[in-house]
Amino acid sequence: DTEVTQTPKHLVMGMTNKKSLKCEQHMGHRAMYWYKQKAKKPPELMFVYSYEKLSINESVPSRFSPECPNSSLLNLHLHALQPEDSALYLCASSHSTGLAYEQYFGPGTRLTVT
């Protein structure tokens, strides 16, 4: 099973809402990632979890809060977002953060902030 699943597929939220994005993998991978991708742009790395510990936070605003409850699950909690946060949010996992390990991506959540 080489699948990374993400829910929901689409999300529309107001600027005062609180919502969460969920990501799951069952490949035994120990590294998980959140990316933000705007239309016609490359993905931008937001967070990296390695062995369930946050190892990279790429200066992401505090209105995005990641959580890794266990090695298979990764959440992204959203609060007080701005319209410019509307984007495709991609989750990925890899065996570890070693140089040779490719990332497997989920289908993404298309987020619209109104």
Added chain:
Amino acid sequence: AQKITQTQPGMFVQEKEAVTLDCTYDTSDPSYGLFWYKQPSSGEMIFLIYQGSYDQQNATEGRYSLNFQKARKSANLVISASQLGDSAMYFCAMREGPNGNQFYFGTGTSLTVIP
């Protein structure tokens, strides 16, 4: 400086022909990994091929091959016998850093396969 440069925003190729997508990278680390990903319009990123900085041979995966020229810091993707389903955005990426935590994507090349 850009870590990964893809200079071809858009490319067209005739079905069944081969196409080369360019990628150059910038690093002073001796150890790094290079990757190519495909992103169809549906949005999911699909891993295609990997090349390690110490690999002597060019990587190949089916119709995909990576033309690795270390001295020129280039890692071009060659797709042979193009198919209509190859139409997508293609991203070159690099992983570096002591823990492999640093991961960079290029700006991408949009490939259109013409029947």
